[in-house]
Amino acid sequence: MTCMVWLSTHNVIVDNYIMRTNELIDYLVRRSYDKTFLKTQIQRASDVFRTDALKNKPRTQTEINPFVITYNPALPNIARIVHQHSNVLYS
Numbered sequence: 001m002t003c004m005v006w007l008s009t010h011n012v013i014v015d016n017y018i019m020r021t022n023e024l025i026d027y028l029v030r031r032s033y034d035k036t037f038l039k040t041q042i043q044r045a046s047d048v049f050r051t052d053a054l055k056n057k058p059r060t061q062t063e064i065n066p067f068v069i070t071y072n073p074a075l076p077n078i079a080r081i082v083h084q085h086s087n088v089l090y091s
Contacts, residue, residue, distance in 0.1 A: 021042055024038075024042075025038050025039065025042070065089075067082065
């Protein structure tokens with residue numbers, strides 16, 4: 001009897017998961033995402049075991065140099081200037 005309750009609960013959870021992922025796909029398709037891409041990525045995420053997804057992964061250290069500037073509408077396009085001179089900034 002306990003096995004039947006577990007199977008019934010499990011089926012409800014699986015059905016709910018399928019229904020919610022389909023709702024998510026429909027929502028994102030309405031927002032102009034590619035349906036086949038979404039299905040592929042959701043399937044990829046579903047294939048990962050929960051224990052593997054929760055494992056700690058070592059982070060690679062990256063050197064971050066903060067760039068802070070006061071906003072002023074009279075300033076030129078800062079992103080373009082930084083991109084143009086990125087070779088100097090990263091050297």
